[in-house]
Amino acid sequence: MLLRVVLCETDIRRLSIENTPQSVEELCEVLRANLSLRGGFILQFEDPAFKDQLTNLTDIRDLPEERATLKVLFTADAALSVSTLDTASLPSLSSGESDSQQWPDPFPIPQFSHDVELTLQEANRRYAKDGSVMVIPKGMKTDILDTLADSMSKISPYPERQHYENVAKALVEKHPSLKEPGSGKGWYGWFHSLKFKLGNYRQKLSAAGCPEVRVNKRIGEEAKGSRVKKSKKGEVHYCPDPPEGLSAEDMEGKRRMIEVEMLKKDLDHQRIEELMSATFSKRRKEIVGDQPLIGDVMTRWPAMFCERQVRAEFKRIVSTDLLESFLNGLDDLVPRLLEVYEAVTKSGKKPALKAILDCVKKDNTNERRRTAALLGLPHYLSEDPSDIIRMCDAHGESLAAAMKGMQLGLLIGYEGDNQDAFPEVFDVAVVVEENIVLHNFKDVPSSFTMLLGIIYCVTLEYPRAMKYSFEFLQKVVMKIKPDEASARVHGVRNKLLRYKL
Structure with a gap:
């Protein structure tokens, strides 16, 4: 099955999968594994019944069998939405789940540029024949590191040590000709190169407006509080990107709706939950980036200070009940x-x-x-x-x-x-x-x-x-x-x- 996957206007991928997924959930897992997607998302497909207009994919049988175009719409995290009024019904995850387990293992090494892939194929054949490793040209190594840094940053711009090791190990397993003859593990030099490369790549992400990186780079009059450190306590969604299709004005409007809902005598908990989930990105950006006083947070986000919403917010942040x-x-x-x-x-x-x-x-x-x-x-x-x-x-x-x-x-x-x-x-x-x-x-x-x-x-x-x-x-x-x-x-x-x- 051949898929054309639209992540955004500037990122459209081609993906070939051998076995047709049996459900929408299974298809989502395939996309997560192959495209390094994180967070919640929904899928739309070009529906032939409506002249290829985009339609939400709710039944895998609606998808064209051989070729299909999919569009990925990211949400605050659809899996964390609560559909009942009882927070005890929140889906339970393993108590040990943290951001380290969001990282794919083994890491899927992406396709490099065409010339690099051809060079690697030839080098891998030589390695299989006589065990010889290649002398890597500087330009080729830069290409490999740039591609890996791009894939890694889509999962997290702040990988941990085991994540770098995971990627370096997966790289030399897929392309054994890249092993280092002087390293016992064969990938230790790649580990250090990846750490250095991703540090530089974060500067590009900050300049491009990535919220999770920009919040750690605030200087001068932009900052209302002291310099913010990166996630320290296992936060999976420390400062997530805004949901696609929701502008800052849209989320501010939803925030005002929350204030109105909280003034009612009989609270609509399901409505409040939906609004809190939709405004999660905005709320985290304010709290992590601006570091407001607790009184200001209580004024702007009154719904968050009840047991139900503390549990829901914690689950959005850490993915644990x-x-x-x-x-x-x-x-x-x-x-x-x-x-x-x-x-x-x-x-x-x-x-x-x-x-x-x-x-x-x-x-x-x-x-x-x-x-x-x-x-x-x-x-x-x-x-x-x-x-x-x-x-x-x-x-x-x-x-x-x-x-x-x-x-x-x-x-x-x-x-x-x-x-x-x-x-x-x-x-x-x-x-x-x-x-x-x-x-x-x-x-x-x-x-x-x-x-x-x-x-x-x-x-x-x-x-x-x-x-x-x-x-x-x-x-x-x-x-x-x-x-x-x-x-x-x-x-x-x-x-x-x-x-x-």
């Missing part, structure tokens, strides 16, 4: 965490941690065990949580006084006497910059989950006083970028895995 991933990962670790906490306190060290464990002994329910594991984590890691996790009498001191100086954290309200390390919870609020952004949580684990979600949604740094605790929650509990843990967190994870219950 927030609540399911967090609680499942936590439940797997709670028994081991409590055991290692107990072992530490037997020596008389960490009295605050012992007080937390004593609370569990009084009431050994699953919720209390989860709470103890979370509240005890910073004490076990020798961190001070006093400015991030605060407790206050729900009917006592004013909220303003309780939140004073609180940049990020949880405010746990309780009723009655506070004799325990963690009393019966009345209400838990998520606080950012002395503003309550979420509240009415009746347990600590759920509120911790939403705090982590808000950090991703508003692109906040982990608080310095508990940076290892939050890193542990991300990389060990939720398994987002688990291979990039710091030495301290890596050591704790290994200890937990070796610990026998």
